[in-house]
Amino acid sequence: MATPQTQRATGLWAGLQEKFTEQLHVRLESIVVLVGLAVIMSILSPFFLSVSNFMNILLATSTIGILAIAATFVLSSGGLDLSIGSVLGLSGVVGASVAVNLGMPTPIAVFATIGAGALAGLVNGWVITRGFVPAFIVTLGMLGIARGLALVISDGRVIYGLPDWMLFLGQGRPFGIPMPVIILIVVAIIMHIVLAYTRFGRHTLAIGDNENAALTAGINVDLHRLTLYTLSGGLAGLAGLLFATRINSGDPTAGISYELTAITAAIIGGTNLFGGRGSILGTIVGALIMGVLQNGLNLLAVQSYYQQMAIGAVLILAVFIDQFQQRQETKV
């Protein structure tokens, strides 16, 4: 495939960009921003550049990272899942309830946590594909239902005292690396491979790019959608498990507004809000950009209100850069 003649200033940069996009399926710009931000933060704070601080950044990003992976799949297919924050809370409460109130062993509790999330996702997917209700509405409704259900099951109270084996998932540090970080890395690698290199992934992007063309090409769009929303819910359940085991409680208020943060991370990482383009590696970079920003500003004792403003600004900036680039590419 010949590189079209565009008005790019240096061949080296363009060549690198292409390599990153086609080989690794991640945008070079995102990585440059992440590294640049890390450099700035290490100049501004002597505490930034240390192994334990990097571990903190990864640990703090783990829950949102898993949610952002869920968001990437759904957004890439042209869908939207607003319920993942509430499903995170519901799953955590279900898992804690099973472990503490019902006294079941850890594997059953873990299964129940992820299963609850997947079930919620399945319901979402079913209503979207069979009921012809738009994803925005269905998942918005599930946002309320899941949150309410979490409060009902927990009676509005936090459920304490998870068993040790379960706590290990959130607080264990094998070889000095926090378990949530290990789980995030493993899930991210698997999901990246799925989205970028398998037929399932290609179909996901195809549906998001042009649903009619995908249908014509013989893809079972409805079944695929159903699978995606179930996957999204299951990942939200996993995130709920990590959250609950990190703070040792099933908290019905867990995950409020997390869905917006997850979508922000996916978009900063290069996922297109309207579908057709997305990469897990990009999303992780996006989540890390937010994580580095928050960690750096925390180290500098900047109040969280300014942090929220900064993240909003980064989001707009990221999409602006993306749109600008798209314009550049279409100029011949």
Add this chain to the structure above:
Amino acid sequence: MSNTTKKCAVGMAVLTWFVFSAPTSAEGYGILMKTLANPYWGAMGDGVEAGAQGAGVDYYIQAVESDQAAESQLNVCNTMLERQPVAMITAAINSTNLLPCLKSAQEREIKVVDLDENLDPAILDAAGIEITFSIGSDNVLAGAQGAEYMVSQLGADVIGPVLVIEGLSGNITGEKRATGFADKLTELAPGLEIVASLPGDWDRGKAANITNDIMTRNPDLVGIFAANDGMALGAVESVFAAGRGGDVIIIGVDGNSDAVKSIKAGRLTASVAQLPYLVGKQALENVKTAIEGGYVETNVIIPTLVLTKDLIDAGTEPLLEFVK
């Protein structure tokens, strides 16, 4: 340099604009609050600053977006440890969310202080965490003082329904106040029945809704006790909106500036004032003493004071100086 790289550079320069620098000494005190939105925590922050300046130490105060953001607070706590403070003074959102961070602090020999009695001693024991000291009000006593005042206004022989609005579920401070109130009420006035005890999550809006619902169910409600002022003020709005202002005794806890205004205006009946300014100030002073090897009690209690319109108008009570 391509256009994209230029844009990236500009973007990063813009981001740096948002950054404020702060003292980066590795000898400071780290103070982690819940949220600065409630004036109670604002006053405590002022006290902390006064205490730190008096003691001549470096400090940094952080807070999170809301008093429900449990995971955020844990993340901020972990980050604060990176600055290698000599002491971490924390106001935990619930009894377990900061445990991993406090454990880590203990391993790094950083002194841990429980600001405002948010940690449960039993849970700390089970986790093997030893805190240097805990400072705050006696929340059980505060609840009891609320009950005493309510009975003094209604009379010990009155029969009627009472509503209790609890704090955030799982927060030991709220639990103590609610229990303290309930036990004392039963002891002093068995005719006053608590018809509902519901969590308001420290939220004004939630408390307003709870009050509306319970007033619908019990139109002859005589008293409301809320575990903090924010929620009490929410209850006040509902009661007055229903036209029953003056018929219901409403008591909050904290004595923050909004509550004081409301009491002066004759809306909120009373508030069991904590002295957050004093709590913050003495917390810092005691940490300095502990670090220098001096003796500090494991549980430092700061008194609480029932604020009423008469008390505020008279202005003679010495502790009023610390009500901010």
